[in-house]
Amino acid sequence: MRIEDVLRQTAKRLGSKTVLIAGDKRLSYAELDSLSDRLAASLWSQGIMRGDRVLVFMNNCWEATVAIYAILKTGAVFSPINASTKPDKLAYIIENCRARAIITQDKLTLIAVEAIGSSTTCELIVAKRDNEPAQPGTHSFTHMLQVETHPVPHGGIDVDLAMLIYTSGSTGRPKGVMMNHRNIEAAATSITTYVQNLEDDIILNVLPLAFDYGLYQLFMTVRSGATLVLEASFGFPQAIFDVMRREHVTGFPLVPTMAALILQMRDIEPGFLPNLRYITNTAAALPPAHIARLRELFPEVRLYSMYGLTECKRCTYLPPEQLDFRPGSVGIAIPNTEAFVVDDEGRTVEPGNVGELVIRGPHVMQGYWENDEATAQMLRSGPNPWERVLYTGDLFSMDRDGYLYFVGRKDDIIKTRGEKVAPKEVEAVLHSCPGIAEAVVIGVDDPVLGQSIRAIVVLSDLNLTDREIIRHCARNLEDFMVPKSVEFRVSLPKTDTGKVSRRLAAEPQEN
Template structure:
């Protein structure tokens, strides 16, 4: 099945149902599908053809949701780009994927103008954000495009065509474009909605950027099921989000660890203050067990799903909620229709308790990186069958005797100190267990004696806490070589565009301060 069929099928089954809520705009499935078809027709009229790459450079707005499906209805490949992206990076993405078009907002047009080192065939702008100014020459007015006939585009695409090109955050070097076919997307969406027990009755609130695959899939999965998606631009004002959850009767709330930390720092929240929530999910980075326990206290009716994934296959594992008390530090088992196993440096499976690289096998594994064979060959390697490739994640894991997986750390993140190997995640788990610490990230700094010294950047929820207190806490729970030698206090931790704490940026801030 192609992804645009998610929308077409849901519109056919229950066209009057609310599909999308964004700000003060509400779209039924019939309205959503019609708007996407009209925009697709305008894209095709502007020269967009099957296989073209078209950027969606917008925040979480109704225009972005319609644009994504319109691109697919036109037979093209959607390339979602975070609206906080600067001109130089945007220029790289435009050039790298040879974009045939860009759909953006008026307020972002200056960034697009600066970034257009090559000319896409068409530029579509949501004029509602122009604040009275009209689109410039060579720019199509988004609203006008939605007023067309909406004739379906006969692109003759199939499900092995490229649906999405999602650029990684680029923590090392240039960002890489992850290639996902319609078949990849359907496999991932089907698996995730199965273990979350999603139905058409769900109302999912999404504050995560649609350019972030975790946020994007909230839209795709909701539309596939005929559920309702509520889009919000950010989590900057949590109380406003909580009000929205109450107003809409939201049942599903995807978050990342930084959002969990914000919630847990709020002192005036009473348990069960959002009774409509059926489930909460987390990915991007593992939630510390202490945070999971406190979230469960605040949301006693909500099932908490701790998950692990990466852009190259969307989702890898989830912890069945019944196992939360028994294995709070685990990211669980492989998602349905997926195989996850741990191997050594020679690619041989390792026994329980032994750390190695996690390998993922399944229909949701990416096709590779766009025009980057070297990076592709590092991540995709021959599988058990001669026709398949499996994904080497670059992450270190171990399993217990029953096969449940535990994240150890990124292979590149391992700190070597005093001749010992230390996984930053293990130290961070201990730090997060202290009630006075809201967030923490651990890195290794060059040291002439130790090789690397363990350093921690910490955001406090208790301002009375001292460096001595934290080191004493760590010494009580960690082996001596794992105790941080340096504690730095911060008002906030450095994060990527998707809100994930960045170990690389944290290291750069410490090194710059020396």
């Protein structure tokens, strides 16, 4: 099924029910369907057609959700862009996908105008303006919602491209991950199945809609007939908790940086969010110590530890009842998905051995936009000759019951004293050290060791010393895994998706 058709079906069934709460704005399913119909008709009249690429360069706001569904209703492809994206990166994306239009807002319009520059393809800027003066050549988002609705005859089917979502570019230029309607619907169906989303769920989302984890909260909400509470960020946690209590939130997707903020708060008690039913985590694994403390704070809440990547949305989840029995595991393959671990020759490894995780399922991407070389590295022949499976580039082991354990990125492994060290193992020990708020481990070239291990940490206890940290590691790690040096930082650099960036952390710091 096409994604916009899911909205249409739910709107017919639950038209008056609230689908979205964004600040003071509330939209029913019928209103979201009608507004996106109107914007689709306006975009169509401006020449946006089936297969065109349209960027959504907005903060988390109700208009962004309308824009996404409107673009799909024209048969076009939407590409969500993080609102913190700078003009040069935005210009690259515009040229790379030959975008026909960009939908933006307020001060972001200036960045969009600069980024478009001499683009020969991007002819249309649609801008939502609150108190900002109109920019020359832009069309008013508000005015485009006021046209008479008429059907847009795009004739699309569910194997058409729906979304082009650009990776954070941690290894170079960002790549456009191609997802068709069937990919998105398969992923949303699988996740709502194991999280058990229902019509009475009220899901909070502070994650950017440009981040697939945040974006899929919208698709999962609409598919389930639930309600989404959309907030701009988690910058003021107590204010977010007030919203969660007021709106009786039942679902709370978070990332490790959010968990770390919550666990540093001293004025919250167990049970302070009485309606909360589940918490999900992805982007990076939660340290076991953080999982234990979250469970103390939310004793009645189901906590899902998950693993995924943009190229297939989600790979695994750990059923909450397995948290005590599978410490460190990211779980089993999500419904309607197969996961296996292979060696360098593509042969399945024995339980307990380390290899590369491979994913097979209907949610695997179609490839990278116009990048055959990168696509060939990730999508390779599968068990059947007619299909391609996703080689994730991540090292895993699997136990005899099929539960998976993340070891590290293939290119993150530190080689020291002739041994291979997965940074995640050292980081887990660092996170268990009282007084450390955040930690990342890197390898530093060393003429004797090959690479030495350096821990980069952010402290919650400023009295903690490097010697105490190293002693803690020595008590809990094999000797070759103990950091040789500790570097203190005020904060750690993050990617657009909220992960700590190992690459950026390794770059020299300016004094």
